[in-house]
Amino acid sequence: MAINRQISKLNDRAFDVLKQSQSDYLKTNGFFSADIFSISSDAPNQIRAAIEIANRVTFAIFLQAVMDDDIETVKKCLDAEPDLISGQPDKNLVIESKLTWQKFYAESALTMAVKRKQIKMIELLLPYYDKLEQTEDVIKVKTEALSAWVFYETKKNAQNEDEIIIPEDYAAYAQSLIEAFKEESFPHGIPGYAGVPMNIALSEKTDSALESLFNLLLPKKAVKLDNYIDPELFLLALYKTYRGNFNAFQNWEQRDAFCIRMIGLAQNVLSPETAKIFCEGLYYVVEENRKISGRADSLKLLDGGTFYRPSRASRSGFGFEYFAEADGAIAMDGAGGWAESRRFGKSMSSKSNKLSEILRSNSCNHQTVIQQMTRGPVV
Numbered sequence: 322m323a324i325n326r327q328i329s330k331l332n333d334r335a336f337d338v339l340k341q342s343q344s345d346y347l348k349t350n351g352f353f354s355a356d357i358f359s360i361s362s363d364a365p366n367q368i369r370a371a372i373e374i375a376n377r378v379t380f381a382i383f384l385q386a387v388m389d390d391d392i393e394t395v396k397k398c399l400d401a402e403p404d405l406i407s408g409q410p411d412k413n414l415v416i417e418s419k420l421t422w423q424k425f426y427a428e429s430a431l432t433m434a435v436k437r438k439q440i441k442m443i444e445l446l447l448p449y450y451d452k453l454e455q456t457e458d459v460i461k462v463k464t465e466a467l468s469a470w471v472f473y474e475t476k477k478n479a480q481n482e483d484e485i486i487i488p489e490d491y492a493a494y495a496q497s498l499i500e501a502f503k504e505e506s507f508p509h510g511i512p513g514y515a516g517v518p519m520n521i522a523l524s525e526k527t528d529s530a531l532e533s534l535f536n537l538l539l540p541k542k543a544v545k546l547d548n549y550i551d552p553e554l555f556l557l558a559l560y561k562t563y564r565g566n567f568n569a570f571q572n573w574e575q576r577d578a579f580c581i582r583m584i585g586l587a588q589n590v591l592s593p594e595t596a597k598i599f600c601e602g603l604y605y606v607v608e609e610n611r612k613i614s615g616r617a618d619s620l621k622l623l624d625g626g627t628f629y630r631p632s633r634a635s636r637s638g639f640g641f642e643y644f645a646e647a648d649g650a651i652a653m654d655g656a657g658g659w660a661e662s663r664r665f666g667k668s669m670s671s672k673s674n675k676l677s678e679i680l681r682s683n684s685c686n687h688q689t690v691i692q693q694m695t696r697g698p699v700v
Contacts, residue, residue, distance in 0.1 A: 377411075379398065379401075379402060379405070380405060380408055380410065381410075381414060381416065381427075382394070382398070383395065383398040383399075383402075383405050383430065384410065384414075384416045384427050384430060384433065385416050385417070385418070385419065386398065387430045387433055387434055387439075387442055387446075388416055388418050388423075388425070388433060388437070389418050389419055389420050389593055390439060390441065390442055390592065390593035390594050392441070392442075392445060395430075395442070395445060395446075396445070399449050403449060403452060403453065404453075405430070406430060406431070406446060406449040406450055406453070407429070407450070407453060407458075407459055407462055408429065408430075409429055409462075410427035410428065410429070411427075412426070413426070414426065414427040415427065415543040416433075417543075420593055420596075420620070420629045421539075421589065421590045421591070421592075421629065422539055422630070422632070422633035423538075423539060423549075423590060424540070424542070424543040424544070425543055425544060425545070425546050425549070426543050426544070426545050426546075428546065429462060429466060430446055431443065431446050431447075431450070431462075431463065431466035431467070432465070432466040432469055433546065434446060435466050435467060435469045435470050436469050436470075436471075436546040436547070437546065437592050438470070438553065438592070438672050439592055439594050440594065440672050440675050440676060440679070441594050442594070443676065443679060444679055447463075447679065450463050467680065470673075470676060471551075472673055473485045473486070473554065473669065473670070473673070474486045475670070482667075483670060484666060485554070485557060485666050485669060485670065487554070487557065487558045487561060488554070488558075491550075491554060491555055491558040492558055492561075492562065494555075494558075495555075495558045495559050495561075495562035496562055496566070497530070498530050498534065498559075498562075498579070498583050499562055499563070499566045499569065499579065501526050501527045501529075501530035502527055502530070502570070502575050502578055502579040502582075502583070503566070503569050503570050503571060503575055504524075504526065504527075505523055505524055505527045505574075505575050505578055506524055507523065507524070507574060507578075508523075508524055509521050509522055509523070511574050512574075512577070512578065512581070513577075513653060519581070519641065519642040519643070519653065520636045520637060520641035520642050523578065523582070527578070527582075531582050531583070531586070531640075534583060534586060534587075535586060535640070537550060538550065538552070538586065538587065538589075538590045539590065539633055552587065552590045552591055552592075553591065553595060553665075553669050554669075555587055556584070556587040556588060556591070556665065557662060557665055557666055557669065559583055559584050559587055560584070560661045560662035560665060561662045563576075563579065563580070563584065563655070564662055573654070573655070576654075576655035577653065577654045577655045578655075579655060580644055580652070580654070580655030581640070581641070581642065581643060581644055581652075581653065581655075582640055582641065583640075584644050584655075585638075585639040585640045585641070585642075585643060585644030585645075586639060586640030586641075587640075588639055588644055588645055589628075589629060589630060589638070589639035589640055593620065595668075596620055596628045596629070597613050597617045597618055597620065598613070598617075598668060599622075599628065599645040599649065600613075600616065600617035600620055600621060600622050600623075600628055600645070600649055601613050601614055601616075601617035601649055602623065602647065602648045602649030602650075603645075603647040603648075603649075603661065603664050603665060603668065604647040604648050604664060605648065605649070606668070607664040607665075607667050607668050608664065617649065622645060622649055622650060622651050623648065623649040623650040623651070624650050624651040626638070626643070626651045628645070647661055647664060
């Protein structure tokens with residue numbers, strides 16, 4: 322009976338701080354095995370194994386919460402198990418977002434947040450690092466994680482503003498998508514007209530381009546963050562390429578289809594932190610410095626639509642039926658262009674400035690990181 326109570330406590334320890342939906346996900350995907358908690362005559366080994374599994378489950382759910390900007394769960398996990406902040410995952414551990422459906426090989430919590438440019442999450446995690454004993458290893462892990470931030474190369478534009486330079490491979494790929502859509506003939510009817518569904522199939526060439534982008538943004542197998550496309554930089558590339566090729570389209574139907582299928586899909590893999598900016602309204606957040614409302618914090622657009630698709634394979638929502646306008650509304654046409662690229666570029670640049678502020682507000686140990694980041698690297 323004592324052993325039963327011990328096992329029960331280990332089980333509770335792993336799941337008390339977690340949402341049921343998350344634990345269900347991990348059970349389904351093999352991070353948790355109920356068999357490990359069965360009682361046998363070898364009790365000490367069972368207890369050690371249970372502790373190991375409980376820790377693995379807690380760590381995996383913690384990292385998923387970091388990926389999905391689930392502030393509440395991250396706090397609960399760290400308050401219960403502070404050492405999670407410095408934990409290093411197994412090299413084969415895969416974390417799948419329950420919002421974007423991206424799959425990444427796990428890294429330390431701070432490293433993942435930095436590489437995905439999650440400013441709010443970085444702000445949350447750093448104080449927990451500072452609560453740990455500042456050993457050489459802890460300082461090294463934190464410094465290396467912060468140094469993983471990649472600065473964008475910039476140039477001065479006509480308005481004397483720092484404008485992010487789009488890498489050539491991003492620009493070329495975005496242009497290839499334009500080339501497909503400017504020849505679209507809508508063989509199955511024009512989406513949204515005469516009862517034709519918004520997510521109707523397009524021509525073979527255009528749908529092939531869409532499938533190519535879908536597999537790039539949402540590969541079936543997990544990828545390392547270092548090998549994954551920068552979602553924000555690619556979205557900016559789409560905005561700028563669309564603007565530059567606005568008159569290359571033959572009609573508004575082609576423009577609409579490009580904005581919905583390509584820009585919409587690219588928006589749908591943005592981190593929740595960035596998605597909330599779109600839900601509030603890119604215009605309002607960038608131009609008026611508006612705070613994120615409760616509605617936007619819940620990832621609801623102005624018209625009540627949900628920002629993310631319900632599943633990876635869903636053909637409803639972003640990338641198939643609509644995209645997010647600069648004012649936070651659901652859009653079904655492609656009237657945007659210059660303003661979106663300018664505002665989104667400003668939003669991206671402000672993250673780098675914000676990170677420097679965060680570092681300066683912390684201990685002097687971060688000054689070396691600031692200097693390293695100021696010198697580079699660039700995309």
